[in-house]
Amino acid sequence: MLINPPNCGRSIPEEQYGITSLKQIFKGEPFSLEVLAGPLTEHEVIIFDLKCESEDAFWRAFDQFRPDIAGLTALTCEANTAVGIAGKIKQRCNATVVIGGNHATYSPDYFNRDEFDYIVMGLGKKSFADLVDRLAAGEKGEGIAGVAQTSPGKTLSYKSRKYSEVDLIDAVAPRYDLVAKYRSQYFLEQLGLAIGFVITAYGCTHKCSFCTIPGITGGKYLTHSTDSVIRDIQTLGDIPFIRMVDANTFGNLALAMELCDKIRQAGIKKKFFADVRADTIVKHPELLKNWKEAGLYAVVVGFEDFQDARLAAYDKKYQGHVITKAIEILHNLGIVIVGDFIATPEYDESDFAKLEGFITANKIEIPVISVLTPIPGTPLYKTKEKDIIIHDLDYYTFTNAVTKTKMPAALFYDTYASLIKRLHEKPHKPG
Ligand code: SF4
Structure with missing residues (x-):
């Protein structure tokens, strides 16, 4: 299950000065998740967009789908919210929780905590596909370049990825179909x-x-x-x-x-x-x-x-x-x-x-x-x-x-x- 976090940034002008017009709203389809889903042809995948549906609806969908792997993406302003969602997932089930996106790329240490199992850094289409294949085969995701296994309290250890066209996996299209129900939004x-x-x-x-x-x-x-x-x-x-x-x-x-x-x-x-x-x-x-x-x-x-x-x-x-x-x-x-x-x-x-x-x-x-x-x-x-x-x-x-x-x-x-x-x-x- 690939999860787009809700709109969650906070606004100083609103909170301190009552100026409501400056609040940033990040809109648009969770394209990075559609791209990541592309190569996962051997797996059942859904995308849940919390910018389009409520948290209650999310947990209902989560409990119904019961994912083996929950993948979150987060911008820097969404990092704390992603930690919160991951923590609730961990309380609920044994799903492997993976975080990627901008903040994971630039500050992977931020997510080196109990709420997460793996951190995917940088362009993750190939790294994430490799990780999912490994996990589905009952193996650990160690040693995949661009993927860190979390080790709370210890220094993260991982191989950096040398990105190339291989990481684009050009041959597969983004899974637009997985967000069809949100398209009108x-x-x-x-x-x-x-x-x-x-x-x-x-x-x-x-x-x-x-x-x-x-x-x-x-x-x-x-x-x-x-x-x-x-x-x-x-x-x-x-x-x-x-x-x-x-x-x-x-x-x-x-x-x-x-x-x-x-x-x-x-x-x-x-x-x-x-x-x-x-x-x-x-x-x-x-x-x-x-x-x-x-x-x-x-x-x-x-x-x-x-x-x-x-x-x-x-x-x-x-x-x-x-x-x-x-x-x-x-x-x-x-x-x-x-x-x-x-x-x-x-x-x-x-x-x-x-x-x-x-x-x-x-x-x-x-x-x-x-x-x-x-x-x-x-x-x-x-x-x-x-x-x-x-x-x-x-x-x-x-x-x-x-x-x-x-x-x-x-x-x-x-x-x-x-x-x-x-x-x-x-x-x-x-x-
Ligand atoms: S680094 Fe590239 S994408 Fe970023 S602001 Fe400069 S020109 Fe634009």
């Missing part, structure tokens, strides 16, 4: 359209200081074959909107072009949504033009900031002028921009005002502003560790300042919330 709120996820690549070509993506594949950028991506898009049937959930969709130019060509050749008529770096857009505008013709509707661009010093501190490897050029290209092509920006706890009122000025002047259709959060295990964490004042991971939702704010905290959150409200009230319509 996975839709794009702004457009009211049903949305399905596919992935074209894992990892990234870059290593921005705050980002958890590169560590998932040990710093490698691993691409799926374009045929397997077409297969997955077609498996999603008549779902009109396809979100490519890679963190960097066009990191391999030749494959990005090939996929675009194959989408057209296959006569696929859908709207696509991809994550693209600003420098990729500027270096390869023709790629974006071709993709626009193939159905690219919107791109998420992690601009993060527009000031060179901050971009350098994030190790983005480009400067502010690249961002304005990328925006111009996207607008000329009529591609909707979801622009990610980071407000740091060091922001003062003039920083928020400058950010608002930039977003407004550049007519970014869907701006998303998060608060700089040093996730344990990232390069940013090493530089910010001494400044962290909030260690409870429930607050690591990217809408809380876990390091001290330069402004009084109440004013910081009020300014942040007011900015988001104004941006939402006067959205820039797609051109």
Whole structure:
């Protein structure tokens, strides 16, 4: 049984200042679990999405299915909740409990406790499949690269995995069928359209200081074959909107072009949504033009900031002028921009005002502003560790300042919330 934890992050602005608009809600299908289920062809597998159903319903399903293995995934802000669920499972039965996901990858020691039997680190499709096969054969999961057997009170011992295309197990599709009953709940709120996820690549070509993506594949950028991506898009049937959930969709130019060509050749008529770096857009505008013709509707661009010093501190490897050029290209092509920006706890009122000025002047259709959060295990964490004042991971939702704010905290959150409200009230319509 693969388990997606419930929405569980906590909100300082809500709890301390009564600002309810900043609470982060993580929505969308539990795609990583569908991917993990793909190779488990010899086993009976179900996915339970606690973001879609109640805890009571979960325990009813659990008792009915009586899994031999319970697998949980958790972001950092979900880590404590995953521990709680695992503890209840252990009280209830003898199931082997496995944890994977972002927090397990970056902070495996966090889960070295009685509630868990195994920790899967990094891209886990192959590691988890190997572990399940071993356990089903009545063996232990020792010695599988990328898998640690827990040993509470002792140091974790495991072999690191050297990720390669083998870890993608390209030949099997994600088990979309396992979340069919939740499908009506996975839709794009702004457009009211049903949305399905596919992935074209894992990892990234870059290593921005705050980002958890590169560590998932040990710093490698691993691409799926374009045929397997077409297969997955077609498996999603008549779902009109396809979100490519890679963190960097066009990191391999030749494959990005090939996929675009194959989408057209296959006569696929859908709207696509991809994550693209600003420098990729500027270096390869023709790629974006071709993709626009193939159905690219919107791109998420992690601009993060527009000031060179901050971009350098994030190790983005480009400067502010690249961002304005990328925006111009996207607008000329009529591609909707979801622009990610980071407000740091060091922001003062003039920083928020400058950010608002930039977003407004550049007519970014869907701006998303998060608060700089040093996730344990990232390069940013090493530089910010001494400044962290909030260690409870429930607050690591990217809408809380876990390091001290330069402004009084109440004013910081009020300014942040007011900015988001104004941006939402006067959205820039797609051109
Ligand atoms: S922020 Fe984007 S470009 Fe930077 S490492 Fe993460 S995924 Fe890659």
